[in-house]
Amino acid sequence: MGYERIDSRNRQLVNSFLKEHWYTTTMVIRGEEIDMTQTEGFYLAEKEKVLGLITYMVYEDILEITSLNSLRENQGVGSKLMELVVQEAKERRLRKIVLITTNDNINAIRFYQKRGFDMARLFRNALEASRRLKPEIPLLGENDIPLRHEIEFELLL
Numbered sequence: 370m371g372y373e374r375i376d377s378r379n380r381q382l383v384n385s386f387l388k389e390h391w392y393t394t395t396m397v398i399r400g401e402e403i404d405m406t407q408t409e410g411f412y413l414a415e416k417e418k419v420l421g422l423i424t425y426m427v428y429e430d431i432l433e434i435t436s437l438n439s440l441r442e443n444q445g446v447g448s449k450l451m452e453l454v455v456q457e458a459k460e461r462r463l464r465k466i467v468l469i470t471t472n473d474n475i476n477a478i479r480f481y482q483k484r485g486f487d488m489a490r491l492f493r494n495a496l497e498a499s500r501r502l503k504p505e506i507p508l509l510g511e512n513d514i515p516l517r518h519e520i521e522f523e524l525l526l
């Protein structure tokens with residue numbers, strides 16, 4: 370069991386995980402479609418089974434986290450994946466890390482704030498535009514909260 374960087378040899382394993390957990394490898398962020406098969410990232414696997422995955426893109430001097438999943442919750446997997454990305458951004462001398470989460474994801478909102486991320490921007494009703502591109506996005510999100518807005522978090526390095 371170990372943490373690995375995504376590369377051409379394990380890309381298929383990662384893409385299957387993305388499809389399984391996000392239904393598709395296309396993610397809509399701020400109304401823009403992102404091809405998740407092109408993202409960089411790290412994952413934790415045990416016997417060819419992915420247990421946790423973080424993906425990101427780098428543009429200008431910003432690292433944007435595009436997904437984070439842990440199947441072994443409350444055992445430090447999410448924190449370790451986040452730590453690997455923070456280390457990567459520092460090594461690449463990037464200015465900040467940003468990520469978007471949705472208003473229903475109370476668990477993620479707690480997780481990021483406790484790890485130094487601060488709320489930077491609110492994209493009100495962003496999910497209306499996302500649903501036009503991806504109609505399968507549900508109306509109700511986590512905790513039965515109406516899924517409506519995107520919140521951008523940032524960590525200045």
Ligand SMILES: CC(C)(COP(=O)(O)OP(=O)(O)OC[C@H]1O[C@@H](n2cnc3c(N)ncnc32)[C@H](O)[C@@H]1OP(=O)(O)O)[C@@H](O)C(=O)NCCC(=O)NCCS
Pocket residue numbers: 436437438439440441442443444445446447448449469470471474476477479480483
């Ligand atoms: C958000 C998410 C990635 C967190 O992953 P995780 O593996 O549970 O994260 P960790 O285990 O590192 O941390 C979770 C909690 O467990 C606790 N924890 C960490 N290691 C622990 C350990 N060894 N023993 C007991 N508890 C531990 C942490 O203190 C943490 O609590 P805190 O956030 O209040 O500080 C995960 O809940 C998830 O996949 N959610 C669904 C997908 C999602 O919403 N992703 C984000 C979209 S933007």
